[in-house]
Amino acid sequence: MATYTLSFPDRASPSAHAAPRALAHDLPEELLLRNALWFCRLRWLVIGLFAAFGVLGLVPGLLPRLGLRPPGAWPLVAAAVLFAANLAWLAHAHTIAAKGRHAPFRGERWNVPLFQPVCMNLWAQIVADLVSLTLVVHHVGSLETFIAFAYLFHIVLSCIFFPRRWSLVVTALACALYLGTVALEEAGVLERAGIYADASLRELMDHLPGVRLAHVAWAPFTWFVVWYLAAHLSAEVHSRDRELAETNRLLLAAQEERRQHMLRTTHELKAPFSAIHANVQLLTKGHCGQLPAEAQAVLGRITTRCRRLAAEIQEMLQLANLHSVTQEPLPTAQLDLAAIMRWSLARVAPMAQERQIALDADLHPAPVWAVEDHAKMVFANLLSNAITYSHPGGHVRVEVAPQHGGSASVVVQDHGIGIEPAKLPRIFEPYYRAEEAVRHNRESTGLGLAIVRQAAEADGLTVHVESEPNVGTRFTVLFPPSPPRSPGLGKGDTPPSAVDGALSPFPSPALRRKENADGVLADRG
Numbered sequence: 001m002a003t004y005t006l007s008f009p010d011r012a013s014p015s016a017h018a019a020p021r022a023l024a025h026d027l028p029e030e031l032l033l034r035n036a037l038w039f040c041r042l043r044w045l046v047i048g049l050f051a052a053f054g055v056l057g058l059v060p061g062l063l064p065r066l067g068l069r070p071p072g073a074w075p076l077v078a079a080a081v082l083f084a085a086n087l088a089w090l091a092h093a094h095t096i097a098a099k100g101r102h103a104p105f106r107g108e109r110w111n112v113p114l115f116q117p118v119c120m121n122l123w124a125q126i127v128a129d130l131v132s133l134t135l136v137v138h139h140v141g142s143l144e145t146f147i148a149f150a151y152l153f154h155i156v157l158s159c160i161f162f163p164r165r166w167s168l169v170v171t172a173l174a175c176a177l178y179l180g181t182v183a184l185e186e187a188g189v190l191e192r193a194g195i196y197a198d199a200s201l202r203e204l205m206d207h208l209p210g211v212r213l214a215h216v217a218w219a220p221f222t223w224f225v226v227w228y229l230a231a232h233l234s235a236e237v238h239s240r241d242r243e244l245a246e247t248n249r250l251l252l253a254a255q256e257e258r259r260q261h262m263l264r265t266t267h268e269l270k271a272p273f274s275a276i277h278a279n280v281q282l283l284t285k286g287h288c289g290q291l292p293a294e295a296q297a298v299l300g301r302i303t304t305r306c307r308r309l310a311a312e313i314q315e316m317l318q319l320a321n322l323h324s325v326t327q328e329p330l331p332t333a334q335l336d337l338a339a340i341m342r343w344s345l346a347r348v349a350p351m352a353q354e355r356q357i358a359l360d361a362d363l364h365p366a367p368v369w370a371v372e373d374h375a376k377m378v379f380a381n382l383l384s385n386a387i388t389y390s391h392p393g394g395h396v397r398v399e400v401a402p403q404h405g406g407s408a409s410v411v412v413q414d415h416g417i418g419i420e421p422a423k424l425p426r427i428f429e430p431y432y433r434a435e436e437a438v439r440h441n442r443e444s445t446g447l448g449l450a451i452v453r454q455a456a457e458a459d460g461l462t463v464h465v466e467s468e469p470n471v472g473t474r475f476t477v478l479f480p481p482s483p484p485r486s487p488g489l490g491k492g493d494t495p496p497s498a499v500d501g502a503l504s505p506f507p508s509p510a511l512r513r514k515e516n517a518d519g520v521l522a523d524r525g
């Protein structure tokens with residue numbers, strides 16, 4: 001006898017998906033690489049400042065007139081060394097980026113070992129910058145100027161970009177370099193330098209050892225205080241970012257789960273409604289005997305409701321298919337929009353006859369590369385919308401024409417109830433229907449223009465709407481210039497999803513295989 005006990009995860013412990021990244025080695029490589037490239041771009045500015053200062057020092061008498069001593073060759077040497085190093089770091093970073101672009105991506109990581117190279121690149125830049133800054137501090141004046149506080153720039157950036165451990169190492173390294181420089185100057189190993197031509201400030205500090213000691217001690221103390229505050233604030237911000245990212249992931253997952261549930265539910269509902277409609281037709285046509293007038297009226301209402309619900313299910317399937325992020329993109333094919341429009345006009349012709357709407361078409365050949373299913377969705381829904389909201393006995397004007405540059409335009413114009421200007425921006429929202437539209441036709445689902453919006457967004461179409469209440473509405477759809485032909489598709493080929501000119505509202509091959517196996521949904525149109 002087989003047994004099974006239902007178990008639940010420990011609700012007190014965070015899930016594996018929600019575990020926050022707090023360690024240095026958990027930082028995503030892509031973020032570290034962006035930081036490395038940002039450091040390289042910023043360094044060009046520093047190199048330019050070094051070079052400009054060195055060039056000014058070569059102009060005779062310029063700096064002494066400003067009360068400064070000529071710097072000699074060190075700014076130009078530092079600029080040249082940093083220039084060569086920055087080129088090497090940029091080349092290395094771009095090589096890492098190229099490997100990442102060609103590597104499989106999983107979650108927030110490339111599926112190749114790129115973390116170590118990125119870290120080496122970053123740390124090489126940081127160490128070189130701190131050493132270069134120490135050279136500047138020595139030559140400008142480690143005691144008589146406040147240049148030493150320039151270390152704060154790297155300390156704050158390391159707190160923003162790195163975990164607290166890494167930023168603490170950067171802060172300690174800056175303190176060690178600065179204090180080591182001062183110690184070597186005090187021991188006479190390094191000759192004390194300075195940027196001021198007047199040496200009185202240096203001599204004054206020599207006679208005030210307490211002031212000199214306070215100056216030396218104040219800088220590291222300030223750096224560690226700034227490090228603590230910046231690291232704490234940065235950790236709080238990163239923690240909130242992780243929480244928001246996890247919340248957003250859960251919301252997207254819940255939204256996708258609801259969409260999949262809705263999709264499966266609508267698939268399951270379509271077959272029963274088709275069966276109900278077919279049986280009602282048998283009763284209505286007298287195949288089961290003559291029915292009284294009251295029964296005929298009830299069957300008429302059932303037929304109307306079945307037709308409306310079947311149309312709503314079809315539109316929900318189409319909209320879910322366009323929303324789906326798991327489905328492979330449909331391939332494009334070379335299409336003639338005039339032929340697609342003729343197919344769409346034939347499909348809505350019974351609806352137009354029922355409402356006594358005349359269809360006036362001016363169709364010119366307009367070849368484009370597009371997704372056939374999407375084009376049919378757009379045209380069929382725009383035509384249905386125009387017929388639905390036209391007055392009985394009115395007419396709908398349809399135009400298809402090629403444009404310059406390989407694009408094409410499609411115009412669908414009615415002379416119906418129109419749309420209020422304030423409500424025009426909302427007509428593409430799912431299930432939105434203005435009060436005037438509800439009074440005019442209660443059977444519309446409110447999904448047609450939402451399908452048009454999703455298909456247009458997926459294929460890069462431009463949809464322009466002009467409307468005036470009680471005058472009519474004009475939709476203009478502009479297809480972009482034809483892109484290069486897709487691999488594996490020849491001229492006139494159709495996508496495998498377009499079968500017998502029918503729409504394809506099914507979101508995944510698995511669902512499509514299930515329906516075919518069950519014998520459900522024989523008509524995909």
